[in-house]
Amino acid sequence: MDKHKKILTHGGKREGAGRKMGSGKFGEQTKVMRVPESKVAMIKTWLEKAANQQEVIELPQFSNAQAFRPDFSTHYEMGLYSHKVVAGFPSPADDNLEQTIDLNTHFIKKPETTFLVKVQGDSMKKAGIYPGDLLAVDRSAEPKDGKIVIAAIDGEMTVKRLSVKSTGTWLMPENDRYDPIPVREGSDLVIWGVVVSVLRSV
């Protein structure tokens, strides 16, 4: 037996092992190289682009250019009208420009607990609530006698005026074609919220 012809089973290079030459993303042999840390991202991006075989971009030439950091610490806004040359009479209304009306603050006092709902039907016509109107409903407000409320009767949502009298509690429509709804002990009724505004475009 020729000892020198023995096939090595330990160590050394195995035929066909490892990645194939040129199978990497660059399609050629690669080489390890040290580069300045600050330029890594830039070089990586350049390589990516090269690997994608897009137009080969020039690596930037390093001249003695100085990078500078812009100063963002100050802030200056130029008023839109501050440089408008007004010919003629100055507007006496200028002093009061700041005052506008925010409807939300007037009609929706508690935005967290106020929800909008839409009205179907005309059961509240006499109260000035028409089909298609939007109502702002505050769920945190206390339902009292005389308030217009949203009530869930057996799960159906309805808008009616609440009437709490010694004789009993009623949900009153504001339209003669509809009957009051008595609220009896044990009837499945939940006051969902109190109507605080009616919103309608005319």
Add this chain to the structure above:
Amino acid sequence: MPIYALVDANSFYASCEIAFNPKLENRPVVVLSNNDGCIVAANQIAKDLAKRFPIHYGSGGYQAAKPSSMMFQPYFKVEKMLKRFDTAVFSSNYELYGDMSSRMHRLLGEFASAQEIYSIDESFLDLSGMQKWNLTDYGHRIQQTIKQGLGLPVAVGIATSKTLAKLANHLAKKHQGYQGVLDLTALSEPVVNHLLRQVSVGDVWGIGKKLALQLNEMKIETALDLKYSNLKSLRKRFSVVMERLVLELNGQACLSLEESTPTKQQILTSRSFGQPVTDFESLAQAVASYTARAAQKLRAQDGLCQYISVFIRTNPFQVAKPFYQNQHTYGLVYPTNHTGLLLTMAKRALNRIWQPGLAYHKAGVCLSDIHPKGAMQLDVFAPNPRFSANPKSDALMKVVDQVNQQMGRGTMQFAAEGLRAKKPWQMRRDLCSPRYTTRIDEVLTVW
């Protein structure tokens, strides 16, 4: 002595649905995850049903799923049973839940000097200095305010540390007698210990499945065991975090409120598709729309990202077909938050990993290496950058974000995201309730 309360909504998503639909009050209600896949919320009636008719669920569902419980299980496994009892089933209506969540947190904030919004339906409140009040009553007042103002049921746990407050909250929900409010500061040590004995160690805040198993090996099975375990040996085996946890269980506050949310280091937007996607165009649209969404989140936290990765995969559960998943990352020379640039990069990345002839099931976009947008090094080599530190493109993005915030998401978008028609890759949300609070044409109707 600090005092904390943890307030959270009971089965928040389901409760939001019930709040706008009182008819559901006495029916089982469940809410499903994206693509109507798994059960992510269920009201008490549905939970009790599932207890009465136990199914062994086996594996599957979310990581949080337990084989013995309906929660986080795939819906199809429970569908038959739930249908039999007239269960109301909903897709996740995130717009509604998000709006209700912000309303709830704003209301809760009024009850304390400091607040930490911990999740979509949980807030820690700082009640320090209120010891002379009856805090149980105060808890009920909080509960009453949220119930009446929003129609949401909440539970309140009060204690001298955040970890105990979380436990108190857990117990308040578990035992009927507390009516959803438990103040541990009002109880004597032996009574508190008696309660801690009933809580398994895995239910303690910050103890996950893995840790629970390791603790069980050390014969630590309940919250009480953990409270009285040896600090030294625990610290050796675990970490300082565990040590802190034990101190917290002993009523020593180690964790304070975090009032500002830390900015994210990574923003990931990924979704499974409503139906499998085979053509490149649709996949590119989906990736583009996730990219735009992620970029918008990035701008919202005033950040810039240095890397964008795109990943795609086929359905891992389809055994008959080969499984393929791949991802590609591009780095940027200059960090950006500009949707236009990120879309270009995303599409390029998708081009590299897309394989024809496959049915894709999920795609995602991840923006990483995020840093705050501050003073930026100007590009010496590109004096007129298109996307970085360019006031014009920043202004454009600002306008897009503002329009979408005011007029609803998707009002203004890049053409790459596809046109408005129903896209096949979009989430299945067949059972979505109206967006009662955020869309004027979807508000509740009353007669």
